Amino acid sequence: MRKTFGDDVAKEMRFVVKSVVGEENFIDMQPNMSNNYCCGGGGGFLQATGFQDQRRQYGKTKFDQIMATGANYCITPCHNCHSQIHDLNEHFEGGFHTLHLWTLIALSLGMLGENEREYLGEDLCECGLEDIAE
Amino acid sequence: MAEAALKLGGPKRTSFMDKVMEILPEGGNLNLCLTCGACSSGCPATGIDGMDPRKFLRMAALGLDEEVMKSTWAWCCTQCQRCVRACPMGINIPALVFNCRASWPREDRPKGIRDSCDAALKTGGFSAMGASSEDFQFVVEDVLEEVREDQPRFKDMLAPINKQGAKYFLNQNSREPVTEPDEMVPLWKIMHMAGADWTYGTLGWAAENYCLFLADNESWEKIVRQKAKAVDDLGCEYWLNTE
Incomplete structure (x- = not known):
């Protein structure tokens, strides 16, 4: 986003997220958009043998940002970010859930299947399941 | 206490940074650093392996090629470009880091x-x-x-x-x-x-x-x-x- 399409795309993403979860349930992290911090999963970091400690040290900045929001769910539109933030949460014991954006979009549209709920917490894991069976 | 200052001497030689400047548009602005540290203050990789973006750039600018190359920090920068955004001179530090990676023998890369x-x-x-x-x-x-x-x-x-x-x-x-x-x-x-x-x-x-x-x-x-x-x-x- 910072490297290519800029803040306009970041704003569109926020429109989608707010439409999906409701404006009152969206908490932006600080700093955000083009001033945001990288999670540390990309650039090959997740795959770099022997760099696990450094990757988590890097990711601590992102972890602290997420914790400061107090949110129960962190949305990650990219698979690398998802893997990294999921790992940071487990390693630093953050107690939040890490979700692919498509999970929330499908959930909000009432079409998230039973096998597609791996990353939802107890509060949402059965939400709308009765609709999908029909 | 700070570490002792590095002593530089001898004739100026073609450095790693000069070579990178040749292949980047506008030389990546690599020689425009004001040493302000805006890059390092907002970089999640600051402090890893005792390195940060400003230090990396300054060392390259001073021709400390060997020290730059042997640092594993190039593999801890995710190329996120926050430093470029923060830099008042628009210096392309990630491109310097990328070319540092490229200068490693392939078999030594992670x-x-x-x-x-x-x-x-x-x-x-x-x-x-x-x-x-x-x-x-x-x-x-x-x-x-x-x-x-x-x-x-x-x-x-x-x-x-x-x-x-x-x-x-x-x-x-x-x-x-x-x-x-x-x-x-x-x-x-x-x-x-x-x-x-x-x-x-x-x-x-x-x-x-x-x-x-x-x-x-x-x-x-x-x-x-x-x-x-x-x-x-x-x-x-x-x-x-x-x-």
């Missing part, structure tokens, strides 16, 4: 990244996890069949592969078909609900390109060109990258 690059080069989909196009197609068809049977609302949903003339060519991170195939389904449902005319391709289906992160210029360019060709060959208008 094994996991190298293996991911090599695996991609061996498959038609360029999958960094080494998944074959046949396996990818099998997983997609298998998961789709299950959804169509179990979820009546999606009995007509499609996940086309190699559909000539589709509007959108969609790629997929290898982790999904290989480790959590059910995670592909919400994406298909969104495309289905939007009425999008889309397709996967057995050639170039994988979204990732670890040869880029390995700084293997020849290989990452080859992968990008062949993926783009796969999109063109199917006559697709848009290439949707899910990464």
